[in-house]
Amino acid sequence: MSVQTIDDLMVDELRDLYSAEKQITKALPKMAKAASSDDLRQAFESHLEETHSHVARLETIFESLGKDTKGKTCDGMKGILSEGSDLIGEIDKGEVLDAGLIAAAQRVEHYEMAGYGSVRAIAELLGRAQVVDLLQATLDEEKAADKKLTQISIAVNTQAQRAA
Template identity: 50%
Template sequence: MKIDSLERLLVHELKDLYSAENQILGALPKMAEAATHPELKAAFKEHLEETRGQVKRLEKAFEHTEFGPHGEHCPACAGLIQEGEEIIAEIEAGEVRDAALIAAAQRVEHYEMAGYGTAVAFARKVGNHEVADILTATLEEEGETDRKLTRLAEKVINFRALAAS
């Protein structure tokens, strides 16, 4: 698809987000398995369920365009996920790994928030308010996930990682 308009740029962003979310679906179970703190495991499992809903929302957003969701690969998300896999491979299970997993997960969340925020702005500008509303719901979820991870890191995990050092 040639990107020659804001509408096509919006579709490109949607396809990128769709690829990213599907990659995240594969990464979250590994992160949950690698986490040792029960609240962190639960947070990853909860976000896995949210991500499944986000994929469905993106599919619904595509119904308001002339395009389907497939055809893009998000290399940025692949790189972020690779970083998380390296954490799992290189850091021994425990509090320090849990702190690193939160950092890796938040990098992914911030990438997603940037993507969704941009796509919402594009959708509004081209007058596709249905897509904007669908994406805004996911943007809000991603922000809440980021805030939950921050609270868990600041109130529990980082203290335990420091004590374990």
């Protein structure tokens, strides 16, 4: 897609987010399986359900814009998820891996928050109130997931330190 206008940029950014969310739906089950902490595993499983909602919201946005979801691969998310996946193969299952998984998951959340915040601002500029509302709902959930990971990390990191 050739990006010539701010409208084009919004659609391009939405496609990037859609690709990112689809990649995350494949990564979260692996992260949940690798987690030792029940709280962390539950957080990943819960966020997987939210991520399915994020995908559905994006599909609603594309439908409202008369655009399709195809045409973009989010290479940034691919790289972030690859680094997280590498941890699973490099660190034995346990508290240290859990701490690494939290760090990797928070990188994902921060990347998403940046993307959703930026495209939400564009949608607001363009007067697309429904799009703004849907993006804000997802942005709020991403922020809540990041906060939950921070809370879980307090116990996990302490346990990882003791295990060392």
